[in-house]
Amino acid sequence: MGRRNKRRLDFSLTIVIIFLFQILCFSQIVISGSVKDEKDNVFSVSVILKDSLSKFIIEYTYSDNDGNYQLKINKSGKFNMLFASLGYQSKTVPIVISPNQDNLEIDVILIEKSMDLDEVIILAERPIRVQNDTITFKSKYFTDGTEQTVEDLLRRIPGLQIDSEGTIKVGNQEIEKLMVDGDDLFERGYKLLSKNMPAYPIEEVEVLKNYSNNRLLKGVEDSEKVALNLKLDEKSKRIWFGNIEAGHGNDGFYELKTNLMNFGKKNKYYFLTNFNSTGYDATGDINQLIRPIRYNEPASIGGNQQVRDLVSLAPPQLNFKRRRTNFNNAELVSLNAIFNPTEKLKIKTLGFFNADETDFFQTNVQNVTLNDVNFTNTENFQLKNRKLVGFGKLDFVYDFSKTEMLESTTKYNSGNFDDDSNLLFNGISTREDLSHTNTLFDQKLSYSNKFKEKKVFLLTGRFIDETTPQTYRLNQFFYEDLFPNQSADNVRQISNNKMQYIGVNAHLLDRKANDDLFEVQVWNELRIDHLQTSLELLEDDVVSNRPDGYQNQTSYTVNDLYLKSKYRYSINDFAIIGQVNFHQLFNRLEIANTSESESPFFINPILSLDWKINDKNKLRSAYSYNRTNAKILDVYSNFVLTGFRPFNRGTGEFNQLDATSLTFNYELGNWSSRFFANTFVLYSQNHDFFSTNTFIDQNFTQSSKILIQDREFISINTKVDYYLKFISSNIKLDLSYSQSEFKNIVNDSDLRQVESTTIGYGLELRSGFTGWFNYHLGTKWTNNEIRTTIQNSFTDNVSFLDLTFILNKRFNIQMESERYEFGNINQDNVYYFADLEAQYKLKKDKWTLGLSGKNLFNTRQFRNFNISDIGSTTTTYRLLPRYVLLKALYRF
Template sequence: MRFKVSFILVFYFCLFESVSCQNILLSGSVKDSLHNPLSYANVIAKPVNVAERIKFSITGDEGNYKLELVKNEAYIISVSYMGFKTVSFEFNASKNYKKDIVLKSEPNQLKEVVIEIPVLVKEDTITYNTSKFITGEERKLKQVLKKLPGVEVDKNGSVTVQGKKVTKMLVEGKKFFGGGSKLAVNNIPANAIDKIQVLDNYNEVAFLKNVSDSDEMAMNILLKEDKKQFVFGDVEAGKGNEEFYRLQSNLFYYSPKTNVNFIGSLNNTNEKTFTFKDYISFQGGISSVLKGDGALYKASAGNFSTFINTQDLVSSTAKFGALNISKVVNSKLDISGYAIFSHAKNETLNESVNQYTTITEEKENKSTAKNILGIGKFNIEYAPTTNEQWYFKTQFKKSDNLQNNAIISTIENDQRFVFVKNNAEATYVNQNIEWHKKLTNKHTFSFASDITLDKNNPTTIWETNQLILQGLIPVEISDNYNIHQQKEIENVSINTIFKHYWVLNNFNHIYTTIGNKYNNESYFTDESQQLENSSVNNFSAAGFGNDLNFKLNDLFVGVHYKFKLGIAEFKQGAFLHNYNWKLREQTRLNKRKTVLLPDFSTTVKFSNSKQIKFNYQLKTAFSNASKLANRFYLQSYNAVYKGDENLENELYHTAKLNYRRFSLYRGLMLYGGVDFTKKIKGIQNAVQFEGVNQYVTTLMVSNPEERWDFKLNINKKIKQIKYGVKTNVLTSKYLQQINNSFVTNKSNSVGYTISAKTLFDKFPIVEFGFEQRLGNYTSSNITSKFITNQPYLTIDYDFLKGVGLSFDYKRYSYENKNFGQKNTYQLANLDLLYKKEDSAWSFKINAQNLFNEKFKQQNSFSSYIISDSKTYILPRIVMFSIGYNL
């Protein structure tokens, strides 16, 4: 097998090199008449043969450029830069050639010279003319983005530009379904796109851009003129082997004042139209104005993520629908809203080997789940003047989850069977109001208020014919055991903040903040045993059952000073917090504390494509009510938990250092970063084991934890091949009290990926690489080592006329050195699409899990468990689909 893989890699490398030899290189520099280099000048090669594609280059920081041209082709070379006369000349690409170009200024330019510029860079905005990069076979925005220089799209739909993640997705300046990228890249039709803008340091409120510290990046999709008032989209239906099917619809209506988008999906192939990451982007709530004050409060997030987690399944049926509407009422008023509905029925099967302190458990978990989720949001944007902006946002979420688990736990040939039924309902309501006002050029103000109700009521039933949690719960002996738990969690939060931005001059700013955060959380638990004679054995007499109310008020004020020295920008300041919290359960507590949280940041911008950033913060965090509850409650079939009402706030240092370098001229993208977290005092779990049964409590510990995260990502283009190296090193150590003794747990994880990807115009886009991850975990002086190797290959190829092929392959080699386990499996997927030019119909054959693998294998590490698990997956699916484009 190794010989075959090596042979394929050598074959492709030789093939790439032979194709590369068909190109020649035109290079040089672009300068002004004073010999100053002109960065971001456009150098365009337009072939005389119209069948060939336009080539382009953008000069780097030193004014250098290079063009890779087809050998023996004739080109018209045009060099342009804003405020300078355009230079054009003919060039016959017979051999490598170097030519330096001098542009003369044209300050009194009377007529506009029209040049088709593929990429235009202006301050914080990059504009791509997509027609210069595509071939016409692209179907969705995702395929278009993959062909743009400096743009990357991963398999989850996340988009990065020059190594920086896109955080907002816009269409004609309006958020597309809440601004998340996944729905946009997978659904916006490629033939509707005219240009793509990338907006760095993006801020929804234009006049806050130069005073607020936004690190967001937005991507704005500009539509073709004939798509700005048009209904377009596509519908697809597919039938596969056995009973597999897929129905998908993406319908869009755009006009200058009204936009309507609908996305719908029905499938039983585990295709996630809406994932947990998408849910986070739709979550809304806390405004960006309310963030960044150094205060964290871990309130209940509502039991929504359960319904949309991406996971491997053995059976799946999913229904999804989303409707987004925006309306420009007049020049001052915009209204918008969306509604999302998701309904899924899933089955999972997981087998794991769990290493505890002294014992090993083999565990099988079969689950069935029925998940329903609905989200609705309504927004009003009102701008009475260009210097004033109002936002009114209302959001509602409702979910219902019913899940059954059948668990088989085996320890030293002793089997335990437990059936778990969980029914959870969650409700979330949020109202947000924002006001922003630029009073003068020196003084700008922002105010925001946010009110949230988050309610969650899960009910859990454990059924078994064997005694569980012996000695930890007061059960009565019976042939069958039926344990009930009821929880009621309700959190109300009210957050307000007021900010003043004072611009002393272009190099000195002072920011003042005052605000208040109030949280009122109720936490109720009740556990009992339902006996066979219909009577109830309530556990309250044994210390179970919580009825807790936790109120936390945080009044804070902050002052920050930002100044600029040359290419460096500095910001330092602090927040002063006055915390006041009340706790009511068996006893009443009322405490107050004042905490000073300093922070510091600096950005050194060597050029538009090269910068280094450093950020330091002292942070604090309060626990939610579940960790303060001082009576017992059940966490699972083998764990009992008890909180501590005397817990106070955690305190920890965070520091981040990152460096970003991008050069289109050199074909280089480099990102490196280090994150460090050090807890001065923190909350850690203390565990006492009785077999696999666990009694868990919480402790406040000094210097309990330290974490490092190192990242390095390098991409380098050499000729028409892009080479990549990506590394990630995670290390952590923290104190843990296990069986009344403190131990130090350690986790070391090292991963790297090396890859190569072809970028030829008339050749398949082929990427192959190798991933390896090494895990070394130590818990209670027990060390486990894992190794995962993953060679992979992807191919995207448009050939003949209208035929597109997409193939991805991974070979996993997994080894658990502790248990001597080795496993190898392969995963592959194939898409073959045919769409005749100018035809609305398309035909596709899709095959997933080509090798019909049964499961995936992985490892994980938690506070006191090292786990090796197998997750079973859907079988091979081969599907034929027919699509229609409107």
């Protein structure tokens, strides 16, 4: 080369070096360049400037359509520049930027690499899994650690709506039950669980749509139900949680409620107590657990079999809150548990013990005006009911396989009741004493087999044994006219109503390919009733007579073998459901020493149609012809004392009663639209029915059941809703008309026709404000009229005003007030009531303070007016006085 060339080379190299490594100012260094491949075309190359450890990305950009890029940086140091593009090998260029660097140019040529030209599937863990009707949410993706209770956790699972009372809905439908690892203790009382169980052991939340209580019926029976299942973390230890609520008020009013729960993967326990003197009947909560309401559910046989008490000393049903007249002192303790010893076996136990003492006070003035009999009776009535009830239930569920299972339920109930009344009857001091017990044993076995994909066969058997012995004592003798020449001064009646029931049911459900459902059921129900009553007339403690005609030894056996078949046929928006039930009865009635039997056969058809004319008009109609068989309390033949005045007896013979009923329902508009009207018409005619032939005397009545033809009943009810936009409120109009006529015989009259008409009209206005205030007010008039040979009528009015104040998330106040006005009473016929509830949640939801005030106007008594076909009655009830309770709830 030579010296001259070498100098030139050095010079060029220096220039190249200078050209390549420019000194930049410290403030803003621009790195730019071009990125190409060998063919000179590259698009969308990502240019990333990372720190020297390639951990953090400092700057990045993409090359433009010409392959040029530009990055700006303020720092100096060592960096890596990464050039990447699809289809090429990515290239990392380490660079050093010195503090006084000029702009940098880095050009890069990328080498192609072979790419997988097929679709690449990414398998990643999904936060939500959807499989047919089950949606599974992994809770860790939705929580942030601040959730305390299951309710807090469920609020985080979007798609679940939890309202302020804690009602859990999926979309807009309330869940059937909240299960924990497939176990359910509470049915619809799930709030006890969601509001108290801690959230941390929950790993997954499953939403089960189209839920069936019997897992084998899923997809076969028609079900819109939805349920939730919480899956516990394997590692979670056995946790104890629950709450205690205590309240104390004036005059000794108190309330103490505790809930204690312990849930583990295999076993779960729930313990609850309720002690109160505020009129609250806690067994209402328990009823869900004892008699889970399953309407029309397959395999629900025997659910309606019950023994009725002959004599009953209990407060009557009133048309306002029972709490107001229920002077009580109740104690309820209940323990429930679920065991899962093996994967195939599940055991559920439930037990409760309830003791209650309630008082009831009423004054009665009864006017009887018949053609020949006219009198007035006054009663001053103080009732004390004491009860002691123990109940136990044991459930077994055994899965033979995926398609076969067996369920067994055993119930035992023992109740001890003591009812005393202190009565001033027309000035005569009277005492009634009713002591009775109720012993129930109930065993049910249910076998389900899903023998084909959409076909299920169920076989159920049930045995019930219930007895209710009663002893009724009356310390006066009012029946001289019935038993002349008797020296007696008190009365005693010993009775026992016993029932044994054995039922077997075979049920086949077949869901066809076109989604029609075909069901056929064969039932055999055998029910044996024994009724024994004995009336004793006593002088002091010595039985002086057991009068004839007042003793019963009746045994009534009914065996009903029947076939139920149902088919639902639908075309587009029109559906017809046809149901035919065939009954073959074997009846046997034994009275004293005589017995009779009969074996009638009859068919009960039901035809209903469902027609959705269009989005705004819907029509539903049903026709049914129903024949029913007489029950034990219809057939016994001698008189039974059922109170201190009334004697009752049945017909003493077999009877089947026929009835035709027709219903019609029309919906105009949509519930969610501004205007909505719903009309319901029911017409029923009883071709035969039981009425009474009564002999009325001032001191007693004697009523015999008789069979009469033709009773008609019609009821029409219309509800109209209209939303008024300018006040954001909904106005509701409620009109009802019902008329019934029946016939009876009183005091040897001819068959009298009694017509009873009730007309109701009501108006309501409810707000839909989204702020802190809401109101709901309404008024309703009811007009009752009874016509026989005389005419009697009265009009009542009930008005109410409810106010809601939600001041913030922690504090809310509810106010409810009512006004009652009774017609036909001259004085004291207007009553006002007001109740107040306030709640304040302290931090972290562990403590909640409450204030509860009931009957703030301190209305002490309440007078009611009633008419009947023989006269009228004015009753005055004593009410719980005003009380204010200060409550505190602690959750742990």
